[in-house]
Amino acid sequence: MSMRKSSLLKILLSLFALNSVSLYLYFSSHPDHNFLHKPQSENRKTLPENHQISQFSVPTSHPKPWPILPSYLPWDQNRNVPFRSCEAYFGNGFNRRFDLLGSAAAFGGSRAASGGWFRCFYSETLRSSICEGGRVRMSPEKIRMSKGGESLDEVIGRGEDEELPAFEAGAFDIDGGGGKEVGKKLVSGESLDEFVPQGAVARHTMRSLIDSMRVVGEKDFECEQWVEEPTLLVTRFEYANLFHTVTDWYSAYVASRVTGLPNRPQLVFVDGHCKAPLEETWKALFSSLRYAKNFSGPVCFRHAVLSPLGYETALFKGLTEDINCHGASAHDLWQNPDDKKTARLSEFGEMIRAAFGFPVDYLAHPRHRGKVESRLSNEQEVFDSLKSWAANHLECKVNLVNGLFAHMPMKEQVRSIQDASVIIGAHGAGLTHIVSATSKTVVLEIISSEYRRPHFALISQWKGLEYHAINLPGSYADPAVVIDRLGRIMRSLGC
Missing domain, CATH: 3.40.50 (Rossmann fold)
Known part of the structure; x- marks a missing residue:
């Protein structure tokens, strides 16, 4: 009719x-685009008795289930996704896998009982990776940035550099069990180029985070808190701009799907930005939200997922690529x-x-x-x-x-x-x-x-x-x- x-x-x-x-002011202030800018498994290792007293799990909200979406298509780890196809740009073209630690842990192999694991999935099309790991420790005192989450009137005049993270060695550690990797960096800078290239991003926070990671022995892997649910680690840049925040939302959503999370993950902002109205959607999309510097001491994640920068999504790359x-x-x-x-x-x-x-x-x-x-x-x-x-x-x-x-x-x-x-x-x-x-x-x-x-x-x-x-x-x-x-x-x- x-x-x-x-x-x-x-x-x-x-x-x-x-x-x-x-957006005009943003782009005019960055004329050269030189910005500051799978099957899964959780290692459920039982803690030694001498750790049980000082370590405890962080209470988390009940994880939100994924809704039923009419346009949903499976996010399979299909190695045959064509280069620069639409699925490679917008879906799961992250089909080149790098096992950096404990490759057998994700499949219940022998390392699962003796340490953590870490791996990345690289997209040739987007030139970025989605990374995830088990038994990952974050030490907030080794991340130089403002606390984050303050009201706007508390931070008037604070510089952008203060709100973006700078990682000291050991800001993030991973449990190496008794393996030969203990005492070493998780990955060298040269190897990082293979799956987290610097690209056009002058301050690549995900690359810096991985570069800070050290492999520590089981006896030295002590935590004041444990987060049991899968947790997404996100660094934002243009946190108050809707277009750039949508690129971050999309990147976080894709990271959650590519890693096959059974529910919507917890969320930790690894940045020191103040609160902004767009947090309302972050909280709606994911199960919970916290700022990294709001943790009082070393916190361990049973399963951590690193979300790529919003600048590396097709939404942003489409401004300069066909x-x-x-x-x-x-x-x-x-x-x-x-x-x-x-x-x-x-x-x-x-x-x-x-x-x-x-x-x-x-x-x-x-x-x-x-x-x-x-x-x-x-x-x-x-x-x-x-x-x-x-x-x-x-x-x-x-x-x-x-x-x-x-x-x-x-x-x-x-x-x-x-x-x-x-x-x-x-x-x-x-x-x-x-x-x-x-x-x-x-x-x-x-x-x-x-x-x-x-x-x-x-x-x-x-x-x-x-x-x-x-x-x-x-x-x-x-x-x-x-x-x-x-x-x-x-x-x-x-x-």
Whole structure:
């Protein structure tokens, strides 16, 4: 039935200047992109009796199960994933394995009873690794950085360098049991180049973390606390910018899937950033959240997973590399695999919506309010014109909502996106939310001359969303042009 005849017409959501954090300012301040920036097994070794008194397990929340996602496809360790295919970029192309310690431990071999284990899975396509290990110890006092997790007003004026980790030798250790590796570094810098290359990241925190790891003997592997549940270790850089935070979310999600975690892992931020509103989604996605420096002494992880940097995801690399992928349904790809198509971003968007408790087919009428810094010089004029157009558009009922994300909780931001049939937005980090849009959503991006970047055209392409753009000669958007383009979109929807 066409939308003219239907009494249940789709919602039109108009989202202008979705986030006050400016991608333009970010990229202009980093012109050269020189940033500071499997089967699994847990070694359940029984602690010696003389350790039982001083060591205890950290109470953790009940691990959250993975939700059922319509776009989910298995994350198998398939060594035949083609180089630079869509699955290699967005899914599990981490198919080159490096066993650095205790290779038999992950499979119940002889080393499982005498120490920890550590291994990495390298992606030739993304040039990065996902690493994991068992019986890994973190010594927070050997990580030089601010405490993290403070309120913003407590840390005004604090420099970025203070918030990023610098690791002393032994900041992370691994139980070597009685093996010959005891007393040595886990891996040399030269060997690190094979699976954690420096790349374009000037301050590669994951590489530095692994470089700090020492193999210690069983008698020296003492811990004040034990974390029994699988734990994801994450370092953030652009922690208050939505686009860059989405790359971190995606990297953490992929790391959890590639390592086959049975439930959503605990999360530890190995950085010293203060609290930010985006933590709401981190807490929704994972089972718990703590900051590394909030632990009072040496803490041991039964199973630790190191998440790659957000800069190493396809979402970021697509800004400088040609990633020729198009969105498709998981059902179609299951029936007819295609190296040029992917359902992974749809799966990830469903994960975000499910993390907040929204059914993936949920539809409602959002209401919200607020004020946000504009990317357009006449944003209010454009919105008022659209409002007038919607009121007089008698062919069908249109619900027009001004989405002002800066003053909305993250859960409401995600709800607004999933409720939208059409998203109109000025170029800005908040448009990254389209990763959570439904498959039939249409995106109309208004791009001023100062903000010509391909972020959201690419995400729309990779998700298979219909995308349109209005490129402005400056920052003024002619309301008549916007209404004309919107009218054409609505007619294509049957309205």
